[in-house]
Amino acid sequence: MGALMENFDIHISGGTIVDGTRVPRFKSDLWIKDGKIAKIGGRTSASSDRTIDATGKIVAPGFVDLHTHYDAQIRWDPWCTISGYHGVTSVVLGNCGFGFAPVRPDFQERSMLTMTRTEAIPFESMKQGMDWDWETIPEYLDSLERIPKGVNVIQYMPTASLMTYVMGLEKAKAGEPANQAEREEMARLLHEGMDAGLCGFSIQRLGENSVQADYDGSPMVTDIMCDEDILNLARVLSDRDEGFIQITQGTGDIRSDIAFLEKLAAVAKRPILHNVVAPSRQDPEVHRRPLRWIDKCWDAGLPVYAQCGTGRAGFAFTLEHWNLYDASPAWRAVTTGTKEEKIEKMKDPELRKALVAEAAEADRRLQVIQAGVGGNPKGLVVQGVNRQANLQQYVGKSVGDIAQAEGKHHVEVMLDLSLAGDLNVEFLGPDKGSNASFMAEMMNDSPYAIPGVSDGGAHTKFFTGGAYTTDFLTWLVRDEGVVTLEEAHYRLSALAAHAAGFRDRGTLKEGSAADVLVYDMEELEILPNWIGDVEYDLPGGEWRRVQRAKGYKQIIVNGEITFEDGECTSATPGKLLRHGSAESI
Numbered sequence: 062m063g064a065l066m067e068n069f070d071i072h073i074s075g076g077t078i079v080d081g082t083r084v085p086r087f088k089s090d091l092w093i094k095d096g097k098i099a100k101i102g103g104r105t106s107a108s109s110d111r112t113i114d115a116t117g118k119i120v121a122p123g124f125v126d127l128h129t130h131y132d133a134q135i136r137w138d139p140w141c142t143i144s145g146y147h148g149v150t151s152v153v154l155g156n157c158g159f160g161f162a163p164v165r166p167d168f169q170e171r172s173m174l175t176m177t178r179t180e181a182i183p184f185e186s187m188k189q190g191m192d193w194d195w196e197t198i199p200e201y202l203d204s205l206e207r208i209p210k211g212v213n214v215i216q217y218m219p220t221a222s223l224m225t226y227v228m229g230l231e232k233a234k235a236g237e238p239a240n241q242a243e244r245e246e247m248a249r250l251l252h253e254g255m256d257a258g259l260c261g262f263s264i265q266r267l268g269e270n271s272v273q274a275d276y277d278g279s280p281m282v283t284d285i286m287c288d289e290d291i292l293n294l295a296r297v298l299s300d301r302d303e304g305f306i307q308i309t310q311g312t313g314d315i316r317s318d319i320a321f322l323e324k325l326a327a328v329a330k331r332p333i334l335h336n337v338v339a340p341s342r343q344d345p346e347v348h349r350r351p352l353r354w355i356d357k358c359w360d361a362g363l364p365v366y367a368q369c370g371t372g373r374a375g376f377a378f379t380l381e382h383w384n385l386y387d388a389s390p391a392w393r394a395v396t397t398g399t400k401e402e403k404i405e406k407m408k409d410p411e412l413r414k415a416l417v418a419e420a421a422e423a424d425r426r427l428q429v430i431q432a433g434v435g436g437n438p439k440g441l442v443v444q445g446v447n448r449q450a451n452l453q454q455y456v457g458k459s460v461g462d463i464a465q466a467e468g469k470h471h472v473e474v475m476l477d478l479s480l481a482g483d484l485n486v487e488f489l490g491p492d493k494g495s496n497a498s499f500m501a502e503m504m505n506d507s508p509y510a511i512p513g514v515s516d517g518g519a520h521t522k523f524f525t526g527g528a529y530t531t532d533f534l535t536w537l538v539r540d541e542g543v544v545t546l547e548e549a550h551y552r553l554s555a556l557a558a559h560a561a562g563f564r565d566r567g568t569l570k571e572g573s574a575a576d577v578l579v580y581d582m583e584e585l586e587i588l589p590n591w592i593g594d595v596e597y598d599l600p601g602g603e604w605r606r607v608q609r610a611k612g613y614k615q616i617i618v619n620g621e622i623t624f625e626d627g628e629c630t631s632a633t634p635g636k637l638l639r640h641g642s643a644e645s646i
């Protein structure tokens with residue numbers, strides 16, 4: 062056969078390429094063929110099926126989101142929105158130790174119940190939206206491979222699922238160490254999962270008073286697991302010299318937490334993603350301290366990355382759905398159970414007394430969490446009152462101001478208002494209040510800082526963290542001018558991809574997977590820009606909050622356009638990346 066005239070699938074013409082490697086932006090055309098970037102720069106007489114005029118636009122690698130909980134949602138929403146709306150083309154599933162495999166058939170329902178609380182995913186949506194055709198991790202990965210996907214995915218071993226599978230729920234929940242046979246079995250199953258293409262394992266270890274508890278308010282099994290059971294899994298990665306560990310550890314004793322994380326990195330000899338480093342509004346030591354520690358880790362040969370919290374998603378919540386005060390035992394007691402049970406508990410004088418008594422302690426313990434969820438409850442503003450005329454007077458007022466005017470404790474104000482409004486009274490975090498120069502310092506000065514945290518798919522009735530990518534570009538790059546565009550795309554794609562083991566993604570180079578964004582920097586916007594709109598687009602008639610994006614002209618995954626001017630094209634070119642790649646290795 063003679064040489065065929067080369068024909069490209071997509072020609073992106075006239076754009077400014079920011080390729081994710083941090084080299085200065087350059088004007089160049091880019092051609093895509095068979096899901097890969099075929100050519101950057103130069104000219105060709107070959108034709109293309111589609112030409113995108115990118116004059117005046119940025120052409121950049123798709124974003125890589127390391128901290129998501131789309132495990133359930135990807136089964137009814139292949140594009141993992143809202144992340145998909147915001148230029149994310151690859152996600153990591155199974156974060157924080159939570160997931161749906163390995164799971165025995167008789168534990169499916171219970172594992173969904175767990176997710177209703179720890180990640181606040183509606184039960185009916187999971188029940189109707191998930192088709193359980195797996196038990197083991199290899200079967201689960203096969204299932205993930207089969208379903209249509211609009212983004213690429215890699216998957217952690219969810220350690221809570223593994224422990225429950227091997228030890229049984231009761232023993233795992235009791236916080237007992239695994240015995241030798243159980244340890245061997247967990248190691249064997251992790252090996253089996255890694256053989257099938259997992260990217261590593263994940264753990265949330267937040268102690269007895271975990272902010273992300275089980276559905277009954279008890280800690281998740283990983284919250285109270287012992288060091289040795291984690292190190293047992295770390296040895297598997299060390300033996301294989303592959304894989305990545307995501308860990309959210311905060312047991313209350315910072316010294317022992319740090320000592321353990323260092324030990325974990327030393328035993329695994331693999332990269333660790335430490336969750337979460339987020340700046341406070343005023344005290345720079347809140348982010349400088351952990352980043353200094355991470356520098357020290359690297360000096361000692363320990364590869365630790367910081368999963369930073371860079372987004373400024375607003376919180377608007379009702380006490381019917383809220384779970385992010387779960388680190389407080391008194392709040393946890395009052396806000397678990399059915400809606401009716403919650404109402405009864407909020408009326409109970411003893412429980413109310415406990416809440417008030419614990420308020421100061423809860424403030425202290427929740428300080429770090431509250432920094433991300435709207436600050437002290439006194440600063441929350443009443444945003445909606447269940448359309449009840451008799452409560453209208455409270456709209457727009459802060460909980461603290463109402464407390465003062467009525468001579469009540471601010472916790473009582475929240476409870477009384479909620480009860481009067483059938484738990485549909487909505488509280489709003491006061492302002493974005495984030496400190497741009499602290500964010501810039503993290504992103505410019507630490508080589509190990511990765512932006513996030515979307516928590517995509519989780520807490521969807523009050524949180525829209527999936528917009529963090531657009532927020533980063535519009536806020537820190539365009540409006541504040543404190544992070545360069547080159548640095549932004551390196552952090553949002555290349556560094557994240559490298560840390561998590563994506564092999565051929567995160568940068569634009571010839572031969573790489575064609576995950577490409579074409580966007581207009583001036584038009585880029587989050588819609589609505591503070592609190593998400595309520596949309597009833599979940600299975601089971603459930604709703605969530607949604608922030609869409611404006612300004613992304615094309616979002617391209619493996620060479621196919623998934624979104625064009627904010628509209629989904631219905632294409633599902635996403636792939637399961639076993640061992641970090643769509644190619645067999």
Ligand SMILES: [Zn+2]
Pocket residue numbers: 128129130156157516
């Ligand atoms: Zn998480």
